[in-house]
Amino acid sequence: MIATAVVFFGFLLLAIIAYAGWSANQTATEGESTLLKNAFNQSIARALNEQKSVAWWDDAVVKITDKAIDLDFVDANFGIFLTETYGHDEVYILNGEDRPLYAFQGAERRDPSIFERRRVSMEAVIEEARRGDQAKLSRRPDSFSELQSNYRKLAGAVEVARWAGHIISVAGQPAIIAALTIVPNVNMSLLKGTPNLLVSITYIDQPFITEIGRSLLLNDLALLSSPAQRYGVVSEPFVVDDGATVGYLSWTTRRPGQVLLTIILPLVALGTIATGILSMTMLRRLRRTSEELAKRESQARYESKHDALSGLPNRVNMVEKIEKFLHAPDRGDRRAVAAYIDIDRFKDINDTLGHDAGDQLIKAVAARLKSRLRPKEFLSRFGGDEFVILTAPVASRHSAAVAERVAQAFALPFAVNGQNIRVTASVGLAFAPDNGVSADELMRHADIALYRAKNTGRDRAVTFTEEMAQEVEHRRSIELDLREALESDTLRLNYQPLISCRTGEICGIEALLRWNHPIHGEIPPADFIPIAESSGLLPAVGEWVLERAMSDSTRWPNIEIAINLSPVQFRHLDIDTTLHALVAKHGIDPRRFVLEITEGVLLEASERTVSILDEIRGMGFKIALDDFGTRYSSLAYLCNFKFDKIKIDRSFIGSISNDETSRRIVQSVIGLSRGLGIDVVAEGIETENEAAIMTHFGCTELQGYYFSRPINADQMTDFLILFQPRPIIAQVRGATG
Numbered sequence: 128m129i130a131t132a133v134v135f136f137g138f139l140l141l142a143i144i145a146y147a148g149w150s151a152n153q154t155a156t157e158g159e160s161t162l163l164k165n166a167f168n169q170s171i172a173r174a175l176n177e178q179k180s181v182a183w184w185d186d187a188v189v190k191i192t193d194k195a196i197d198l199d200f201v202d203a204n205f206g207i208f209l210t211e212t213y214g215h216d217e218v219y220i221l222n223g224e225d226r227p228l229y230a231f232q233g234a235e236r237r238d239p240s241i242f243e244r245r246r247v248s249m250e251a252v253i254e255e256a257r258r259g260d261q262a263k264l265s266r267r268p269d270s271f272s273e274l275q276s277n278y279r280k281l282a283g284a285v286e287v288a289r290w291a292g293h294i295i296s297v298a299g300q301p302a303i304i305a306a307l308t309i310v311p312n313v314n315m316s317l318l319k320g321t322p323n324l325l326v327s328i329t330y331i332d333q334p335f336i337t338e339i340g341r342s343l344l345l346n347d348l349a350l351l352s353s354p355a356q357r358y359g360v361v362s363e364p365f366v367v368d369d370g371a372t373v374g375y376l377s378w379t380t381r382r383p384g385q386v387l388l389t390i391i392l393p394l395v396a397l398g399t400i401a402t403g404i405l406s407m408t409m410l411r412r413l414r415r416t417s418e419e420l421a422k423r424e425s426q427a428r429y430e431s432k433h434d435a436l437s438g439l440p441n442r443v444n445m446v447e448k449i450e451k452f453l454h455a456p457d458r459g460d461r462r463a464v465a466a467y468i469d470i471d472r473f474k475d476i477n478d479t480l481g482h483d484a485g486d487q488l489i490k491a492v493a494a495r496l497k498s499r500l501r502p503k504e505f506l507s508r509f510g511g512d513e514f515v516i517l518t519a520p521v522a523s524r525h526s527a528a529v530a531e532r533v534a535q536a537f538a539l540p541f542a543v544n545g546q547n548i549r550v551t552a553s554v555g556l557a558f559a560p561d562n563g564v565s566a567d568e569l570m571r572h573a574d575i576a577l578y579r580a581k582n583t584g585r586d587r588a589v590t591f592t593e594e595m596a597q598e599v600e601h602r603r604s605i606e607l608d609l610r611e612a613l614e615s616d617t618l619r620l621n622y623q624p625l626i627s628c629r630t631g632e633i634c635g636i637e638a639l640l641r642w643n644h645p646i647h648g649e650i651p652p653a654d655f656i657p658i659a660e661s662s663g664l665l666p667a668v669g670e671w672v673l674e675r676a677m678s679d680s681t682r683w684p685n686i687e688i689a690i691n692l693s694p695v696q697f698r699h700l701d702i703d704t705t706l707h708a709l710v711a712k713h714g715i716d717p718r719r720f721v722l723e724i725t726e727g728v729l730l731e732a733s734e735r736t737v738s739i740l741d742e743i744r745g746m747g748f749k750i751a752l753d754d755f756g757t758r759y760s761s762l763a764y765l766c767n768f769k770f771d772k773i774k775i776d777r778s779f780i781g782s783i784s785n786d787e788t789s790r791r792i793v794q795s796v797i798g799l800s801r802g803l804g805i806d807v808v809a810e811g812i813e814t815e816n817e818a819a820i821m822t823h824f825g826c827t828e829l830q831g832y833y834f835s836r837p838i839n840a841d842q843m844t845d846f847l848i849l850f851q852p853r854p855i856i857a858q859v860r861g862a863t864g
Contacts, residue, residue: 144391144409151413152382156361159345159380166339167303171292172270174305174329177213181205182325183288183312189607190663191309191323193222194614196229197663198236206231209327212511216302217245217328220309223321225253248297249304249326251369255291256306256324264293264368287322293368294331301331301350301365301373312567340378342430344423348378383416434508436486437493445507445515449566452519453559463519466529467555467573468496471585473512476548484543485512488550491541499532515570519559530554530588551586553577562591575599606662608644609655613667618642620675621837624846625689625808626829628822631852635687635721637830638676639837640668656693665695670705677713679840680720683847689721691753694728703742710746717747721772725753737768744769751808755796765796770805775826777811783820790824797825 181187181204190197201220209215210231219242220229227239251263271290290307297304309323329335333350340348354362355377362377391405432444440448452463470492477485489512496506496514505517516529533554540547555577563569576591578599583589612618618640625635644650659665669692676690696702710717722743728736744750751772752765765773775793782789800807809821812831821829834853838846 141392147409152380155383156380159343159361159378160363162343163339163345163348163376166343167294168268168270170329170339171267171294171303171305174213174215174303174327175271175290175292175307177209177215178290178305178307178325178327181208182307182309184309185311185313185317185603187309188311188317188322189603191220191228193228195610196220198229199663201229202231202236205229205325206236210234214329215327216330219245219326221253221324221326223323225257225324228323245297245328248295249306249328252291252293252295252304252306253324253326255293256289256308259289264295265370267293267368287318295367295369296371296373297328297330299373301367303329303331305329313571336376342427345378348376350374351377383413437490437508439493439497439514440505440507442507442509445505445509445517446566446570448505448507448517448519449559449569452517453564453566453569458520461520462561463517463559464521464529465557465559465569465573466516466518466533466588467509467557467570467577468514468516468533469553469555469577469581470512471551471553471581473550476550480543480546480548484546484548487543488541488548491543492536492550492552495536495541496533499536501532504529509570515573521558527588530556533588553580553585554588555580555591556588557591572596602658605644605650605655605658606664609642609659609662609664609668612642612644613664613671618668618671618675619839620672620679621839622679622843623830623837624835624843624850625687626818626834626853628826628829631854633686633847633850634828635689636683636843637689637723638672638679638691640672640691641837660693660695665693669693669696673705673709677709677715677720680715681713682840682844686847687719687721687749689723689751691723691725692728694725697724697728697736697739703739703746706743706746706748718749721749721751723751723753723774726755740768754810765799765803765805772806772808772828773800774808774810774830775821777831780809780811780817780821784816793821794824801825801827 186200187204190200205220206218206229209218216232218229218231219227219239221242222228227242230237230239230241232241254260255264271292287308288310290305292303292305294301295304296302304326306324306326309325311317331350336348336350340346350365350373351362352374354375359379359382360377361380362375364372365374365376366372391409394401394405432441432447433439434441449463449465452458470488473485473488476488489508492514493506493508496516500506500516501518503518503520505519507515507517509515516533518529533552537550537552540549542548555573555575557563557569557573557576559569562572572591572595575595576589579595580587580589589595619642621639621641622636623639624633625637626632627634640652640656642650642652642655656665656668659668673690676688680686680688692702706717709715724740740750749771750769751774752768752770753774754776755773773796775796779789779793783793797807806827807825808828808830809817809826810830812818812821812829812833814833817831818829818833835846
């Protein structure tokens, strides 16, 4: 009986142990499978969240329309940003009728029609994003929605702020398809009609699978075409949301119950005592396994809120900190300050020393800033070369101390790959709740202050004020009005005559852009041209100037016309093709036109720039170097480039009567230019004496208020008829030597 009982209980114990081992392995496998499914769901949410960073943005709505799309803006903020920063493989933008406006594939902008090759595969996702129809694809947990609870600006726009994300087969390969409507994040009135739709593809290839496996500690996770047959390897069909099986996810399961099956079972035969001892050992090992799993889960939560490169808390972590402070029930009237830090000219370091050096610099900056933190301060890497220090609560004058410590952190050079690199940082400061009652609003205002710091010379700290926000709104308003002025053709050209020093007659006129704003009145070009450049409108403005000047030139068939070209037109506009088209359209003689360029074109001179200048000269246009004598003008330009004219800037002419240095410089420039066969134009002539001096020095042409202010085309026609040649006085007062 005892023997039977021992045998019975021995077999019973054996069965229990065998079942426990099998169950542990099965549970581990099921848990790993669940983690994998969750990881793919989180990948979809992450893709949508990455899209949101650029799609829910006022500028994206304004600059991407059926009528016009700012390709440079879209390249930088959608195509390049999403592919290079977040690893999306293909990026498309569809209009309200789901016609493609933009495509970015293979690390370059492509013709939008290339989207049609993907439409069939992506149609169900697009339909779900537009109308919420999930009938065609398997339903997935909408993890992205849970992340938007703090995105308050879209609270009243649920009908237009829509999204969808699925894993489907694209050209036989599984891929994450994410679709998100492009809507404003501040000014909802900008949205007119059905919003555009941002769609991206991230292929689930082996590197993608490997990264998921690494995050789940499944180091040999792979996507195979057929099930693996090795012992201990799990293979599950990878069924995507359109029902297709695209392979098998295979990995080596952890098998925590293997200890029971390989160690405990053989020892059961040794007796009840040995079984009891081994059972205790088993329990201890199970406990350690549980603790290890808990530790790994904690580590995963840590990694989700920390930056892998710098080890600092990431954007998500910082936003949570700000929101926690702002909504703390015991906050009272306590305040916080957010210091938004951006490394100056970080892109130059990446371009010159490589991305590895850039990464090393990020780590060094993170360590330097972290070493200077004070109690109640929280440092995060907000993305790219941007860091944020949050101090909560804070004294009213603490912002100056934060800025000073940031400056100290950048005072010494950083050791990067054996080199000492000196860099500076710009800082934008904003207080909560004074400058924001949400994390998004606070950081947006800090970013505005950072923008001001960058624009006023970098390497400084600026605290946000309402005037800055108003200035941003004013610039945005001017930009929108300028775009409207271009579309409605309400800009205008004025013209200023050029006088021959030899005959005193009008030998040419210069076209000068003017804008009479319906509200603000006359806006100087110095105010609206920088806005046009930053918003990507300058190429269109420059083309408008060329078009209008050539059209007006038919009024004065015997007069030479000078037109300014900006460096941006050389970078972003096919200027030679444009000139060919305009010459053919207006039937003009290119030899009557002088295209004026500034040194900015030459400072960035490349083979393409030189080639374009040669092409323009080959067409018959004359080339003039404008504003000579300002910035970094070099006499080498006169020798290295072919110019028909140079224009000496007013800054020299104004002091030429009483400044010996200015006189010698001007005489040298004129002498060298005339020796090279280049005509010299003196700009800004305001007095008879200045006209006489520059004529005496050898200038060939004069321009300035002394002869005429810039006037419109009709007035210039009358001026040319009534103008009487004005001989330049031979006697020069103040021009000695």
